[in-house]
Amino acid sequence: MAPKRKSDTQDVPEIEVLVESFLPNQDASAGAGPSVQPPAKKRRVQKPKDESKGKKAEDDAPKPKRWQDVVLDGEGTGDGVSIYDDCNDIRRKIRALQKTPGFKITPWLRDIGNVNSNSYGRFMKATGPSGGAENGTYVCAYKYFEKVRILEGKKKTPKRIRAEQEVIGGHDLVDRRRMWVFMPA
Structure with a gap:
């Protein structure tokens, strides 16, 4: 009958006796057991300590900035961030971001x-410059792309500059195709 576990076969002392009986005779100075040496153990490499555990890193090393560290105008206030890119621009930027190697949408x-x-x-399926403006993805993605633009030091596009001059306070977060317009009869 075969053993159920691997450990059942390893702990049997009879196997060691059988192995020793098949080894060639050795002189008495070598000792009673066989001269088989165990394999050398790998040396452990000590990993650097995590900064989050209370240890402060050296201040001499420059810390790379992250896009999360950038603060936009109006962020953190009740008014919110003024949005100057329309939904089509944000969808275009998301599709370009998806083409980068190793990019995963869920994280x-x-x-x-x-x-x-x-x-x-739903935001990606919407169409038009205001299609999906009510969606939360629009605002979060705009903030991300704007923070990355500022972090990388890129200039504003001519369309963006034109939008800042024409649309005071940013685009409305309303899908214009879903609005009702009442006119006098």
């Missing part, structure tokens, strides 16, 4: 503001 949605994947899907 990115979690990083930009814990956006639901269903909300993201």
Whole structure:
């Protein structure tokens, strides 16, 4: 009958006796057991300590800035951030971001503001410059792209500059196709 576990076969002392009986005779000075040496153990390499455990790193090393560290105008206030890119621009930027190697959408949605994947899907399926403006993905993705632009030191596009001059206070977060307009008869 075969053993159920691997450990059942390893702990049997009878196997060691059988192995010793098949080894060639050795002189008495070598000792009673066989001259088989165990394999050398790998040396452990001590990993650097994590900064989050209370140890301060050296201040001489420059810390790389992250996009989360950038603060936009109006962020943290009740008014919110003024948005100057329309929904089509944000969708175009998201599609370009998806083409970068190693990019995964789910961790990115979690990083930009814990956006639901269903909300993201509805935003990406919408069309038009105001299609999806009511969606939370629009605001979170705009903040992400704006912070990355500032972090990388890129200039504003001509369309963006034109939008800042024409649309005071940023685009409305309303899908214009869903609005009702009443006119006098």
